[in-house]
Amino acid sequence: METIAVILMVVLFLVLMVFVFSTALLTPIIGKKNLIFVVLMGFIVGIIGGAFFISPIMDDIPNIASAFYQSTSTDLDTIYLDIPDSVDVNQFINTVKDIDGVKGVNVTGITIKTSGFSDYWKNTLPDRIPASNTNITSVQIQGNDTLNIQIQNGSNAKDTIKSLDDWLMLIAGISSSYSAVHVTVQADPSKTDQVRDQLSQTVVVTSIEGPTQDKINSLKAILPNQSNVVILCGFIGMFVGLAGVFIDSILGIFENIKGKVVKK
Structure with missing residues (x-):
């Protein structure tokens, strides 16, 4: 997969997260049912995005990193x-x-x-x-x-x-x-x-063998497998949805912290 294709896949996943966030913003007064809906929607959309957009690029990350390391290494x-x-x-x-x-x-x-x-x-x-x-x-x-x-x-x-x-x-x-x-x-x-x-x-x-190969092997060792990536994307979607629901409260907390810092 080309680098441009990888970037496009990431952008599409971010578009899905924007959709989740925007949908959560439209939820008026949060009740128990609405909150459960937002959490489930975010998790499901995250799973779908992870499966179709993020998981396929995991195998290409070492190749992209290899091209970067090779272009910058002198060893x-x-x-x-x-x-x-x-x-x-x-x-x-x-x-x-x-x-x-x-x-x-x-x-x-x-x-x-x-x-x-x-x-x-x-x-x-x-x-x-x-x-x-x-x-x-x-x-x-x-x-x-x-x-x-x-x-x-x-x-x-x-x-x-x-x-x-x-x-x-x-x-x-x-x-x-x-x-x-x-x-x-x-x-x-x-x-x-x-x-x-x-x-x-x-x-x-x-x-x-060489410094470049050592870096690639180290990167491969820490990369999660595709199944874990899909589940992680599901949780990311869930947290994005919750952020959209409680954005006013979150911004209020930051404003209070900012006000206390300014006063000091």
């Missing part, structure tokens, strides 16, 4: 990617660097799926693999068939995978069935959405 967002072995990593990285809004690209690690290996290799590979390749800084093993590898920044991921595949087969008879390179892309916040959409056409975007 970079970080986009996390998984690049499969079917993609030429070096060529892909060079292509990403030319995307408008990209400020930097780094290879952070590699995941290699292998044939199963024994507990002996599970215990020894974390020490032997870094010693066999200077590009590799550490190795974590999941189960008995998955290697999570951290490599030095600037290392050639494709060459590292090829070298490690050959080494595993030669030393331990372990074959590799699949590999994925983990890449981070630093993006201008105002361009993050466009960069993400372009990247997701060829690789998997696993997550996005």
Whole structure:
């Protein structure tokens, strides 16, 4: 939903509240039945307005806030990617660097799926693999068939995978069935959405982090769900109706307070 549409929906809800207030003003001398009518009318109109005008825009509030945060933030967002072995990593990285809004690209690690290996290799590979390749800084093993590898920044991921595949087969008879390179892309916040959409056409975007995303997640955490919003709008309509009924008394109270303040 566009921002203009959101504003229009809010305006329409306010028009309904003006209707409730005006109707309450027309109630002459309040009796018990008239007061109950005003309360019920305000609640029902508020529920209707909440259901049709306010509730639908709740899902769009994070998007609107995101556009605002992105246009005002100077900190970079970080986009996390998984690049499969079917993609030429070096060529892909060079292509990403030319995307408008990209400020930097780094290879952070590699995941290699292998044939199963024994507990002996599970215990020894974390020490032997870094010693066999200077590009590799550490190795974590999941189960008995998955290697999570951290490599030095600037290392050639494709060459590292090829070298490690050959080494595993030669030393331990372990074959590799699949590999994925983990890449981070630093993006201008105002361009993050466009960069993400372009990247997701060829690789998997696993997550996005940064100050802008943190603010959006915090906003989502405090936003009420749509059912609660509809009920809240009903109570707002009820209070608006009561305000219309007792507007003279309310204004009188404010006048008395104002008079006391002026005298002091």
